[in-house]
Amino acid sequence: MSLEQKLAAFLAPDQLLTSREAMRPYECDALSAYHQVPRVVVVPNTREQVERIVRTCAEFGVPLVTRGAGTGLSGGALPLAEGCLMSLARFNRILDIDPANRTATVEPGVRNLAISEAVAPHGLYYAPDPSSQIACSIGGNVAENSGGVHCLKYGLTVHNVLEVKVITIDGEWLTLGGRALDAPGLDLLAVMHGSEGLLGVIMEVTVKLLPQPDLARVVLAAFDGVGAAGEAVAAIIGAGIVPAGLEMMDRLAIEVAEAYCGAGYPLDCAAILLCEVDGNEAEVAAQIDEVRALVTASGAREVRVSNSEAERLTFWAGRKAAFPALGRVAPDYFCMDGTIPRRHLAQVLERIAALSSEYGLPVANVFHAGDGNLHPLIAFDANSDDELARAERLGSAILQLCVEVGGTVTGEHGVGVEKLNEMCLQFTPATLEQFHALKQAFDPHGLLNPGKAVPTLNRCAEFGAMHVHRGQLPHPELERF
Amino acid sequence: MSLEQKLAAFLAPDQLLTSREAMRPYECDALSAYHQVPRVVVVPNTREQVERIVRTCAEFGVPLVTRGAGTGLSGGALPLAEGCLMSLARFNRILDIDPANRTATVEPGVRNLAISEAVAPHGLYYAPDPSSQIACSIGGNVAENSGGVHCLKYGLTVHNVLEVKVITIDGEWLTLGGRALDAPGLDLLAVMHGSEGLLGVIMEVTVKLLPQPDLARVVLAAFDGVGAAGEAVAAIIGAGIVPAGLEMMDRLAIEVAEAYCGAGYPLDCAAILLCEVDGNEAEVAAQIDEVRALVTASGAREVRVSNSEAERLTFWAGRKAAFPALGRVAPDYFCMDGTIPRRHLAQVLERIAALSSEYGLPVANVFHAGDGNLHPLIAFDANSDDELARAERLGSAILQLCVEVGGTVTGEHGVGVEKLNEMCLQFTPATLEQFHALKQAFDPHGLLNPGKAVPTLNRCAEFGAMHVHRGQLPHPELERF
Numbered sequence: 001m002s003l004e005q006k007l008a009a010f011l012a013p014d015q016l017l018t019s020r021e022a023m024r025p026y027e028c029d030a031l032s033a034y035h036q037v038p039r040v041v042v043v044p045n046t047r048e049q050v051e052r053i054v055r056t057c058a059e060f061g062v063p064l065v066t067r068g069a070g071t072g073l074s075g076g077a078l079p080l081a082e083g084c085l086m087s088l089a090r091f092n093r094i095l096d097i098d099p100a101n102r103t104a105t106v107e108p109g110v111r112n113l114a115i116s117e118a119v120a121p122h123g124l125y126y127a128p129d130p131s132s133q134i135a136c137s138i139g140g141n142v143a144e145n146s147g148g149v150h151c152l153k154y155g156l157t158v159h160n161v162l163e164v165k166v167i168t169i170d171g172e173w174l175t176l177g178g179r180a181l182d183a184p185g186l187d188l189l190a191v192m193h194g195s196e197g198l199l200g201v202i203m204e205v206t207v208k209l210l211p212q213p214d215l216a217r218v219v220l221a222a223f224d225g226v227g228a229a230g231e232a233v234a235a236i237i238g239a240g241i242v243p244a245g246l247e248m249m250d251r252l253a254i255e256v257a258e259a260y261c262g263a264g265y266p267l268d269c270a271a272i273l274l275c276e277v278d279g280n281e282a283e284v285a286a287q288i289d290e291v292r293a294l295v296t297a298s299g300a301r302e303v304r305v306s307n308s309e310a311e312r313l314t315f316w317a318g319r320k321a322a323f324p325a326l327g328r329v330a331p332d333y334f335c336m337d338g339t340i341p342r343r344h345l346a347q348v349l350e351r352i353a354a355l356s357s358e359y360g361l362p363v364a365n366v367f368h369a370g371d372g373n374l375h376p377l378i379a380f381d382a383n384s385d386d387e388l389a390r391a392e393r394l395g396s397a398i399l400q401l402c403v404e405v406g407g408t409v410t411g412e413h414g415v416g417v418e419k420l421n422e423m424c425l426q427f428t429p430a431t432l433e434q435f436h437a438l439k440q441a442f443d444p445h446g447l448l449n450p451g452k453a454v455p456t457l458n459r460c461a462e463f464g465a466m467h468v469h470r471g472q473l474p475h476p477e478l479e480r481f
Numbered sequence: 482m483s484l485e486q487k488l489a490a491f492l493a494p495d496q497l498l499t500s501r502e503a504m505r506p507y508e509c510d511a512l513s514a515y516h517q518v519p520r521v522v523v524v525p526n527t528r529e530q531v532e533r534i535v536r537t538c539a540e541f542g543v544p545l546v547t548r549g550a551g552t553g554l555s556g557g558a559l560p561l562a563e564g565c566l567m568s569l570a571r572f573n574r575i576l577d578i579d580p581a582n583r584t585a586t587v588e589p590g591v592r593n594l595a596i597s598e599a600v601a602p603h604g605l606y607y608a609p610d611p612s613s614q615i616a617c618s619i620g621g622n623v624a625e626n627s628g629g630v631h632c633l634k635y636g637l638t639v640h641n642v643l644e645v646k647v648i649t650i651d652g653e654w655l656t657l658g659g660r661a662l663d664a665p666g667l668d669l670l671a672v673m674h675g676s677e678g679l680l681g682v683i684m685e686v687t688v689k690l691l692p693q694p695d696l697a698r699v700v701l702a703a704f705d706g707v708g709a710a711g712e713a714v715a716a717i718i719g720a721g722i723v724p725a726g727l728e729m730m731d732r733l734a735i736e737v738a739e740a741y742c743g744a745g746y747p748l749d750c751a752a753i754l755l756c757e758v759d760g761n762e763a764e765v766a767a768q769i770d771e772v773r774a775l776v777t778a779s780g781a782r783e784v785r786v787s788n789s790e791a792e793r794l795t796f797w798a799g800r801k802a803a804f805p806a807l808g809r810v811a812p813d814y815f816c817m818d819g820t821i822p823r824r825h826l827a828q829v830l831e832r833i834a835a836l837s838s839e840y841g842l843p844v845a846n847v848f849h850a851g852d853g854n855l856h857p858l859i860a861f862d863a864n865s866d867d868e869l870a871r872a873e874r875l876g877s878a879i880l881q882l883c884v885e886v887g888g889t890v891t892g893e894h895g896v897g898v899e900k901l902n903e904m905c906l907q908f909t910p911a912t913l914e915q916f917h918a919l920k921q922a923f924d925p926h927g928l929l930n931p932g933k934a935v936p937t938l939n940r941c942a943e944f945g946a947m948h949v950h951r952g953q954l955p956h957p958e959l960e961r962f
Contacts, residue, residue, distance in 0.1 A: 100715060100824040145668075158668070159640070172911045180820040180853055180888040184896050185908060185935060186679075186916050187626075187639070190671030198667075211721030234581060240692030282767040283760075339661040343581040372661055407661040415665050427666060430653045435667050437922035442915070454666060 038079030068140030074416030108139025246370030260325030263318030330379030549621030555897030589620025727851030741806030744799030811860030
């Protein structure tokens with residue numbers, strides 16, 4: 001009996017897709033440069049079906065890739081030609097809302113924003129807000145440990161999830177974490193976050209809810225240099241202020257965003273900072289004054305403060321439009337995602353500018369400055385000679401730069417298939433081996449999303465790039481940890 | 482060549498203890514009911530010595546127990562008769578303080594409080610504050626994922642550590658986590674927290690530092706019933722206030738504490754709440770008013786607010802003295818440590834009272850109410866007939882109660898050897914197996930602190946107690962998740 005026959009025994013025809021046409025919508029996630037039609041697509045709608053799908057794949061030794069909303073930017077949900085692609089889109093029910101303990105328990109296919117909408121009547125919301133929050137699902141958020149503008153104050157997904165229920169490759173159920181403080185035993189809950197589908201199938205998520213703040217206000221500050229803007233970021237964080245969001249845009253990002261949506265940003269500056277604070281009247285008023293003073297002291301040439309919710313949204317409009325805006329002026333662009341320790345912001349931005357002219361490709365910077373999470377946008381034209389290849393090399397050079405100053409090759413987009421090579425720069429062989437050993441402890445036969453997230457030592461050898469050792473720094477001018 | 486001879490080749494005489502007398506000080510941690518003199522005690526003072534000790538133990542197949550300050554309350558550092566006990570007490574240097582990124586990098590033997598003292602000149606501090614913070618070491622804090630009064634607002638150790646350097650059982654170095662946001666790869670940093678020495682030897686810890694708040698004030702509220710006090714806790718959290726500490730004491734705890742240190746607590750009440758808020762003038766003033774209103778609305782019969790730092794410390798004096806105070810009125814006591822979802826506070830306290838009279842032993846409750854982290858103190862007399870055994874049974878019954886309402890058998894004291902049986906109540910066999918698989922991924926031969934933290938399925942079978950299934954509730958009157 002074939003895999004397909006076995007699956008057909010407990011899946012309805014509309015839950016088991018085998019024709020190329022029917023499977024086409026599942027061939028890629030949001031990193032559409034990579035696409036692959038799988039052997040079969042399954043769309044279960046009961047827990048028992050998922051258990052049986054997992055057991056069946058294990059029985060036939062067929063790799064299983066689980067997919068949420070498919071909004072991932074690193075190819076984590078890319079199907080395998082010989083594999084089974086399982087969509088959890090039909091698990092979209094909110095199972096429980098507990099205002100007293102400020103928790104909500106939901107199925108993995110529930111959209112990030114749908115949680116906040118469902119708990120709004122209780123004056124609560126779910127804090128992590130990836131820019132895809134209208135579409136992305138909470139199961140995918142856990143798998144990628146998603147961030148967002150508000151993670152500076154409220155943490156990543158891992159800091160806002162209390163419990164997950166997981167189906168292992170054996171079809172066993174595990175309950176990881178719990179609704180009470182600090183579950184004993186080894187921290188398998190944290191391990192599931194950012195595990196990109198390598199360890200198990202996330203079937204239920206209990207999230208922490210926060211009370212909606214009374215109000216939020218934004219300070220917009222314009223600077224003549226990215227250096228000064230970087231100092232302002234350090235000054236704000238150093239003063240102990242924890243903004244709800246602290247975003248930076250450089251000149252190119254400002255220009256394209258302004259041309260696209262006319263948010264009214266100053267065009268005669270090198271960088272702007274958007275600093276949002278939230279809380280009650282008293283806190284916000286006090287913090288706005290402090291932020292205003294700090295950015296001014298850091299040399300801001302212009303400082304504006306939102307005085308209404310409408311104005312606050314206008315301040316954010318350009319920031320939120322920056323990606324599509326660049327899409328309009330450049331035929332193609334890569335959205336990179338790396339992190340650096342905050343204090344290196346200025347020197348890294350200057351270095352990126354140098355790399356940009358070196359490679360002859362414009363780079364716009366729009367990023368979570370408070371977190372040191374960069375999103376350089378590399379503009380290129382895939383149709384003109386070697387620009388795609390050059391853009392990829394430039395992107396890799398930027399990520400190597402992040403590692404060199406003590407940062408990481410991904411902040412919130414995951415590794416997927418996109419950044420396997422850069423993982424070789426980030427980690428020593430010993431650490432990569434430990435990752436594989438942990439993977440094996442969950443999935444001995446390597447059937448869950450194989451080939452993603454953690455490169456083999458072989459691949460690192462082929463890639464040729466060695467782990468960046470503290471001692472060997474291609475750019476000695478960069479201060480190091 | 483024997484293990485001892487091999488160790489003597491690279492350790493000075495004062496670093497290699499083999500006589501009973503010399504090893505006696507290492508026979509137990511703070512859970513002194515359990516004690517065992519090991520085969521050998523080693524006290525390395527260089528990284529190379531630690532690598533060689535680990536490799537030597539691996540070579541001889543001798544189990545290795547690593548010890549920090551020995552302040553643990555669950556026997557996690559209890560030596561093994563046939564094993565090697567390694568003290569990291571001499572690794573007590575602060576390696577780096579980075580005010581710009583608000584981090585400090587320290588060796589594992591550095592005392593928790595010593596970090597805050599060292600960074601105080603920069604206006605910074607390290608937030609997690611176990612009550613043993615004067616003596617306990619940061620390496621032990623990571624191994625047990627320690628908490629403290631301020632963890633309600635600032636999180637457990639795992640939320641305040643950015644990077645650890647670990648020596649594996651192979652003598653390999655792993656760098657887990659990083660100074661930048663969200664390191665990619667599987668979250669081995671979180672796994673090390675609370676791993677109780679099972680996975681590796683923690684050799685370096687980089688902690689997150691916070692700016693010292695401008696000021697802190699405490700509200701002391703007295704209630705006629707624990708129910709009302711529990712409601713006040715729910716009201717404060719529900720209002721979105723995040724106190725720096727939110728502690729509760731019941732009548733017996735108040736009486737003994739007052740008799741011991743005369744903090745001036747009201748004696749005619751059933752429970753008091755201590756709610757501390759910190760931040761800048763404006764925030765604190767606003768939150769104090771809110772807290773005052775909420776506790777009053779919850780039926781507080783008396784409300785006091787600290788108006789000076791001296792008064793704030795007086796308010797805390799009784800709380801901090803509660804444990805030694807009970808020690809003075811009762812020959813012996815157990816300090817239990819369980820967590821529950823906050824909303825079950827009142828019913829669980831009533832149930833503990835019932836168990837207390839059922840077992841004929843007084844129980845004083847002093848705990849982190851905001852976290853739902855209970856510390857019932859069971860008073861007994863080890864010399865009178867069966868009281869020790871009864872106290873142990875009562876303690877176990879209280880922990881089972883915690884699990885039944887969706888809580889855990891330990892909040893911040895760890896499992897060690899003390900709570901192996903209760904782990905069988907907490908977790909399913911599948912989850913326990915997953916813990917063992919993870920342990921194996923780090924330590925295939927089970928040489929690192931074997932027999933601690935995670936019980937074998939055998940032991941659970943012998944213990945006879947099954948995992949508490951949602952369906953089978955000994956106490957149907959308890960509301961369940």
